[in-house]
Amino acid sequence: MSAPYFGTVRDHRCVSWRNIESFASKNTASITEDRYNRDPTSVMDLKAYLRSRQKKIDRALDRYLPRANTKPATLHKAMRYSLFAGGKRLRPILCLAATEACRGNIDGALPLACALECIHTYSLVHDDLPSMDNDDFRRGRPTCHKVFGEGIAILAGDALLTIAFEIVSTAKPAHRYNISALLHEIAVAAGSQKLIAGQVADLEAEGKDVKRDQLQFIHENKTAAILNSSVRLGAMSANADARKLSAITRFGQRLGLAFQIIDDILDVTQTSEILGKSAGKDAAAKKATYPAVIGLEESRAEARRLTRQAHNALSVFGSDAEPLHVLANYLLEREY
């Protein structure tokens, strides 16, 4: 835990996505995006790293998505409205960082990274619907159904889910993992016993007394499963051997659960303005959250414990995992 890459973020407990600019300029050497493209294992400038990755991912997503004026224009506008709404691109960034950790080519993992972001966005569009979480705001903007109506929002979500698999069809398989293996990985993670299971359990838990194991079921499936598959797919794309895939899976499981616990904490402690979505909604809707079930301080301790386990899982990768270490710390310390 004394490696240099922990220092950058742990010294500054209030690093948020929005103040990353000042954080980065104060705390790390300013280096160009090119440097990261050339040598991702150097001491990291988090801001430049994230920007470079976001740019790469956004460009690829823009290429994969039909133009906004493609017939039917309403649908393609709605897809792009939600996909280009200022998302952090966390899942694709984690995917590419896992590829780096396994010394793979990040351009080769790009289709999988983009497919993951399309699936994440579809799940948000559908979860926000009136018959689900009924959210009016997302990333600081009106939700898809508030702008385009419920029918188009449902169809835009369907189309984002479907295009994710079209994008997977363009992926180049690695020696150990063919397209069937990659497709299976992503379809299972997004399926009825993972991502969708989590959302169903979340819906069904509303207003009820929820025990810790039920809560863990919701979080492990609703959030952690796709986060875990993000790093697994990155590793698979880099042709990781069984030992490395197993290590990255442990990392993904711990990080995924920590991520959702922190989301729960932020819903209690932050304002809507900072979150870009309605704060305190979970408590108001009597949602199952970690702070509600085990208390705020114990939730924070649990998130730290899981993040520590996530770091430990990366030992097999040595300094190749620097981006994953920095990302894990960033996620623990984020403000929204």
Next chain:
Amino acid sequence: MSAPYFGTVRDHRCVSWRNIESFASKNTASITEDRYNRDPTSVMDLKAYLRSRQKKIDRALDRYLPRANTKPATLHKAMRYSLFAGGKRLRPILCLAATEACRGNIDGALPLACALECIHTYSLVHDDLPSMDNDDFRRGRPTCHKVFGEGIAILAGDALLTIAFEIVSTAKPAHRYNISALLHEIAVAAGSQKLIAGQVADLEAEGKDVKRDQLQFIHENKTAAILNSSVRLGAMSANADARKLSAITRFGQRLGLAFQIIDDILDVTQTSEILGKSAGKDAAAKKATYPAVIGLEESRAEARRLTRQAHNALSVFGSDAEPLHVLANYLLEREY
């Protein structure tokens, strides 16, 4: 057009799915399902053929779908409620018939056939939602959202779409078409410029004066695209060469459009009881339909013309295409 396989259906213009039993026993030699498994090119017993295929497809779907009590049980019950609601299994049957026409192994095409049925069912579950076509009945039973609520119905649709791709990951590729090609074919057919484009255009046309070319756009995308991909995927699974794939594509395009025109006609001419869904709904909702745009008789003539073109496209397959010929006639003459 004088081949023996036309006789069975053309002599009896009112063959419906429900009176197939009497039709078959009166008009064709009674033969066992085994005979079709052994020799699909023999003079066909339509009833036995359809039953045999439906049974095969239902069994495979039952194997692919998680048990109804798998957690979360509500979701898996809803998925099975809609998937096992007495659907005709038309898309998978066409897929397998195309495999036969190309002398392929139908068991090899079964994953693709099942994926197509899951996608078809998801599209029905979502189209029936209150914010879309707002239908209370489907196949004679209350629609998914009437039984399970809107939230679960949306998620059950999402899960059926996702599991379709999980099932595709189990398909065995043919020499000419790898998994990427099969995945691309099905994802594009179900995507924002085909299946979903059709539903969006249909929603947007409601209550408006629709021209024939707009109507054709809706039908070609909402219905014909997946029907066409059904036969294309069956042929691809059988390693069809370019000439055969091109012929089956012409067949699928014509048949797909004819199928939707007949659906429009039945909505006008049949009772809700026979259709198993609300008859006359299209007219009531001022939906874009062929009878509304070009009249009932011209619609019938157009369906016959397209079916004739579909038959003609099959010449390259000789007697191997007997099931496709019989299915095309059956679809033209059906009562619901």
